[in-house]
Amino acid sequence: MRRTARTRHGVAAVLLTVAITGSLLTACDSGGGKGGSAESEPPQGQHQQGGGRTPAGPEGPVLAVKIDNVSAARPQTGLDQADLVYAEQVEGGLSRLMAVFATKLPAVIGPVRSARESDLELLGQFHDPTLAFSGAQHKLLPLIDKAPLNPEPPDKNSSAYFRDNGKAAPHNLYLRPQKLMGTAPGAAALTTGFHFGAAPSGGTPVTSRTVRFPSARFTFTWSEQLHRWLVAMDGTPTVTADGKQVAPATVVVQYVRVRESQFHDVLGNYSPYSQTVGSGKAQVLRDGRVFDADWKRPSAPEGTRFTTADGKPVNFAQGQVWVVLAAE
Secondary structure, three states: OOOOHHHHHHOHHHHHHHHHHOOOOOOOOOOOOOOOOOOOOOOOOOOOOOOOOOOOEOOEOOEEEEEOOOHHHOOOEOHHHOOEEEEEEOHHHOEEEEEEEOOOOOOOEEOEOOOOOHHHHHHOOOOOOEEEOOOOOOOOHHHHHHOOOEEOOOOOOHHHEEEOOOOOOOOOEEEOHHHOOOOOOOHHHOOOOOEEOOOOOOOEEOOEEEEEEOOEEEEEEEEOOOOEEEEEEOOEEOEOOOOOEOOOOEEEEEEEEEEEEEEEOOOOOEEEEEEOOEEEEEEEEEOOEEEEEEEEEOOOOOOOEEEOOOOOEOEEOOOOEEEEEEEO
């Protein structure tokens, strides 16, 4: 039986410390696939303004989905409807996405892939989030089960997942999110600490920004017509399986410590750990301009605050947000 939120949160700090320093092997992969998604505009809800943990939305916690991001997994499904997308580095310098859904649930999301140790720290900012993932290395699974989140891999809820023969395994595992949650929880569940509102003063005009990982790259190109940033990954425009352009209103390049974990997969590839608790520099892209910012997240249960040099919050534009966790 699932523990209550009160009990789970009572051990959150200890478990998150274990997740950061504990002894695990890199998570293994088993997912991938495609499917149709419900039509919608990018989510627009006003997100949490404070930095600490608050109660989940009226219908429950957010849904976080680990999404495959190699070329064989594209185009993805449902990515345009996420409220928040994190881009993180994985083995071999490749990238993987974590899409967070609160205001809307598409019919299908994917391809779904495996969890990593650093996901526990990243998801600590949300109140008892549901994590959909294809699996994990067996030594990581106990930490996932004890963390302050609700894990939902296929072996726990097989009816929520399916494989699509249009893609080869492991890039063909897809999620029907309504089988896990029923309804979207609402914007109040997005306890990220982000501020939304009018743009800060200043900034520098920019038409395009590229962020590089060792074996992957993200390019965001400003569209005056859409008033959004058009996403391209590894040089290819990012569209969903049903042809929708992925176009966030705000892009954050957050410079974090990416350290080498002491654990690795069977091929000897070490899993990068993107450290999202702490402080550092960032760039915020909105309205065709880039703003220099500082970021701070004192502990895992808190959200991340982005501020100007004088300590004022950097407001994001309403709509989907992408956060690229780049090496400092």
